[in-house]
Amino acid sequence: MDLSRLLKLLAVSFSELFAGVIADPYQLSIGDLAKCTETELRQKQAEIEQTAASVGYPTAEMVAIVIDIIIDRRSGVDYRDKTQRLYDRLNSIQAFTIFEMRVFSLIATDLTPKRFFKLYRKFAHDVQVLRDYMPGNLFETSLMIHMTALNQAVIWPKKLNVTDVWLTLEGIMRQPARRSNVEILLMQRFTGLLRTYLTMDSEVVAAEIGVFLMAAQQMGMREMTRNTGQTSLVAVWTRLQLSKQQLHAQKMA
Numbered sequence: 001m002d003l004s005r006l007l008k009l010l011a012v013s014f015s016e017l018f019a020g021v022i023a024d025p026y027q028l029s030i031g032d033l034a035k036c037t038e039t040e041l042r043q044k045q046a047e048i049e050q051t052a053a054s055v056g057y058p059t060a061e062m063v064a065i066v067i068d069i070i071i072d073r074r075s076g077v078d079y080r081d082k083t084q085r086l087y088d089r090l091n092s093i094q095a096f097t098i099f100e101m102r103v104f105s106l107i108a109t110d111l112t113p114k115r116f117f118k119l120y121r122k123f124a125h126d127v128q129v130l131r132d133y134m135p136g137n138l139f140e141t142s143l144m145i146h147m148t149a150l151n152q153a154v155i156w157p158k159k160l161n162v163t164d165v166w167l168t169l170e171g172i173m174r175q176p177a178r179r180s181n182v183e184i185l186l187m188q189r190f191t192g193l194l195r196t197y198l199t200m201d202s203e204v205v206a207a208e209i210g211v212f213l214m215a216a217q218q219m220g221m222r223e224m225t226r227n228t229g230q231t232s233l234v235a236v237w238t239r240l241q242l243s244k245q246q247l248h249a250q251k252m253a
Contacts, residue, residue, distance in 0.1 A: 011114055027136060030106050030144075031227055033070055041067045059099060061087060066106055073228075083110045090197040096126040105141045106146040109229060114153050117164050120145065124171035131176040137216060138240045139181045140226065146172050147224055147231040154236045169195045186221055190233055194240060198247060200221055209237055 031043065045067050048060050065082050072079035086107050092102055096234050111119070111144075123145060130138065149171060151165040172191045177184040193212060197205045216222040216233055224231045 029123055029142065030066070030102055030116050033067065034227055038071055038074070040069055040218065047094065060104055061085060062099075066103060067231060068233065069106065080110075083107050087111065087119070091115075093122075095129075096123055096136070098130070098141070100142050101127065101138070101145070105144045107150075108136060108145055109151075111152075113157060113161070113164060116148070117167060120149055120152075121167060124167070124174065127176065128174065134176055134178070139177070139184060141180075143183055143224075144186070144226045144229055145185075147226060147229050150231050150236050151229075154239050155232070160239070160247060162247045165198075165240075165247060171200075183224060186219070187224070190216075190236075194237070198240065198244065206241075215235065 025083070033044075036044070045064050048063050048067075052062065065086055065237075067081050069086075074083070080177050086103055090096075090104055093100055096104070103121055104123055108116060108119075125140075126141060146168075149168040153168040154160065159166075169191045172184075172187055173195070175184055175188065177188065179185075190209075192214060193205060194211050197209060213222060213234060222233050225234065
């Protein structure tokens with residue numbers, strides 16, 4: 001068996017482990033956890049500690065920190081030290097399973113662009129390994145991460161970085177998707193048009209993007225929202241138009 005096939009099988013095995021083979025709370029559905037009361041979250045934490053003590057799951061500490069962060073966000077408590085611990089752990093891992101991808105989606109908005117894109121590059125590569133094994137909840141995780149990538153690369157920075165922009169566009173374009181994943185397919189169409197716009201000086205492409213955004217508005221998807229995250233496709237398009245010359249200058253430098 002060749003190495004790539006072996007790695008793929010191992011990745012799928014880990015994905016199954018954390019996507020339903022073992023019981024809650026190790027499935028780590030960020031969306032479901034966010035709906036729990038603090039009492040329910042603390043109860044899950046206690047279950048994790050009890051299970052970890054008897055069985056020894058290596059990810060137990062990460063799940064406990066995730067729950068702490070969710071509670072701290074609600075309370076307005078500083079949780080930067082917890083984000084740091086999760087980042088250090090994710091940064092030390094050579095390859096992401098679905099579990100690590102979910103943890104990444106939780107802390108993505110709290111990371112600096114440099115740290116975010118270091119993990120995003122790993123995510124964009126490793127999600128390809130799961131192309132033939134894509135449980136539904138992974139699409140939600142992927143969508144949240146890609147939304148944050150557009151914010152980190154285009155909307156939030158004072159000055160755009162051409163490497164981050166292209167990494168984001170390529171990462172979204174290569175994201176595995178099914179016909180039912182409407183938001184991801186729409187995002188891929190959008191980023192495909194943006195990529196063409198940035199490589200060609202074409203008013204036709206710009207007009208096509210305008211038509212696309214009108215269609216997205218009719219579908220109620222011009223503003224994409226997941227959990228506490230939001231990304232405006234109009235804001236992405238406007239910023240790239242204003243920064244096109246700057247990106248070209250960086251690319252030529």
